[in-house]
Amino acid sequence: MVRPHVLVIPYPAQGHVIPTMELAQCLVKQGVKVTFVNTEVNHKLVTSTWFEKDVFGDLMQMVCIPDGLELWEDRADLFKLTSSILKTMPSKLETLIETINKEDSNKVTCIIADACMGWAIKIAKKMDIKRSAFWPASVATLSTMLSFQKLIDNEIINKKGVPLNGKIIQLSDTMPPIKSENLGWACFTDVAIVEVSFEVVVEAEEASRMTEWFICNSTTEIEPAAFNLYPQLLPIGPLLASNRLADQAGHFWQEDYTCLTWLDQQPARSVIYIAFGSFTIFNQTQFKELALGLELSKRPFLWVVRPGMTEETTAAYPNGYMDRVGSRGRIMSWAPQQKVLAHPSIACFVSHCGWNSTIEGATNGLPVLCWPYFADQFHNESYICDIWKTGLRFDKDKMGIITRGEIKSKVEQLLNDEPFIEKALDIKEKVASSVTKGGLSHTNLSRFIDWIQEKNTDAKDQPDHM
Structure with a gap:
């Protein structure tokens, strides 16, 4: 029997890598082979601080592809980093998958991509590989991204994502209010950064319509309104190493115990x-x-x-x-x-x-x-x-x-x-009730892993979010 092989790719920031790494470890624990793809710089940081990476044997492979920047360039420059990612990483990822797939017994059967790496979902569709988007942050934040066209239509932002006024946005009565200038992609003083960040938002929304599953590091117990607004988003969180009675991995700096x-x-x-x-x-x-x-x-x-x-x-x-x-x-x-x-x-x-x-x-x-x-x-x-x-x-x-x-x-x-x-x-x-056996997040994660392990699935295999 050919073991399912999932390629997992996070957005290259600390707050994205850690929960995506936790998701990968949940998959490995259930016997799924994982290739975890970091950028070259982050790969070096993560592998140098994670001392237990070899515990999974050949089930977990840590690899890297370039982000297009020189090693010495400042990755805190979000305009430069995001522009370089969009220009460089798609072709590098496709080449990596093609190289892996030369081995018949090791082919990538599913791609899980951070929603901020929407281009990876497009590659999965192009290569006819099962695909899922993963959102590591709050669903309220994701909701504003998926609602960007509505914000344009209501003249809250322009077509490049730049806020037009100081309006308070509240997508539903019980969701947290947010100032337009505090939107995730719009909270920078440099308009160029806002515009390139908005390109990521647009691509994420496009990719969301190509996913077979869209899983989120949250729970309906703490974000019911956001999940009601977008019922295709499925809670599987909070994804925490403590749920597995294990140590957290994915840090860029060495922890001081x-x-x-x-x-x-x-x-x-x-x-x-x-x-x-x-x-x-x-x-x-x-x-x-x-x-x-x-x-x-x-x-x-x-x-x-x-x-x-x-x-x-x-x-x-x-x-x-x-x-x-x-x-x-x-x-x-x-x-x-x-x-x-x-x-x-x-x-x-x-x-x-x-x-x-x-x-x-x-x-x-x-x-x-x-x-x-x-x-x-x-x-x-x-x-x-x-x-x-x-x-x-x-x-x-x-x-x-x-x-x-x-x-x-x-x-x-x-x-x-x-x-x-x-x-x-x-x-x-x-929160505890959601991740224990019988809780919604626990059930969704189990069914998601079942879907990964099946050769053929259809819509009836996907769970309701509530």
Whole structure:
């Protein structure tokens, strides 16, 4: 019997690679062969930080194709990166598949592509390979992408995706509201980046009509309105390594597990955990205010300060800061976040509201202080503050700075208001029910894997989303 062989390709950003890697590991656990395709740069990063990659034997193959940029070029330049991906990667992926398919017993039988890599879905259709799109972020964000023509027709954006006014968009009564300038592709000051990002949106919407399955890293328990709006989108999440009682893979930086020993020494529900993902950048003024706000809180804190998080070459802490906070503060470059958030000493999460962080916080029943930076993070902030009511926003001063006093005040308000904690625990129970046996996400994922393993399928094999 020929084993099914799935080629999986994420969008080359940390927040996309991690959940896509988790999906790949779920497939491998069920005996599906997976070829995981990263860009050359990300392949090197992921394989250098994942020490258990060989545990799957020949079922998991990590490969790479070029993104078209030189190794030294800045991949934080989203215009350059996106333009290069669209120009270079489609032909490279097609060549890779052709090379794999020369072996009769090893042919690619299915392609799962990040929805931001819609061109890969088109290649799958062209090569007559089963195909599925995967969306690693919130379905609310995806809904705005799939609704782009409606936004054009209503004169909220122009035909190149640029916002025309400051209108609040709400696709349904119970979905989070979003300002047009905070749309995932439109939240950049550079119009050229907005326009090239919108090309990805248009291609994603086109590709969505070519997919046989469109699976999402979410659940109807936390996004019912978005799934009702687009019932062809199927929840299989949250996809977390903790669901498999395993360690998370796909990181670009090495995790520092020593922080867990430090957490063991802290009282229950006492520690503020602060992490802003892989993209957020602070100027030195804001960085200093954050540091001083944590000091003023007088609570123990665990703060992730990754390389490149400030505009300056190295983060500069206030004079005497380390001596003053002493052992009460632990600062590190990258943390095993799922394990940190599950630790009983964590009281709350100060987050950039990336979707991975959002669902990890929700899974562990933690109240959140929201500090979004760009893209879908504003949608997720609205979920936390307006829909789920499990957290608070920070207010900026006239200079656009979140001050030390604001930080201290919001920490106290969040941790002294019992309803935030109660609502967070309620969300935790709902999320847990979706991924356990009998839950909708668990059932959908099982049926999706069954579909991959079958030679021939038809529409009746696809599950209803509700």
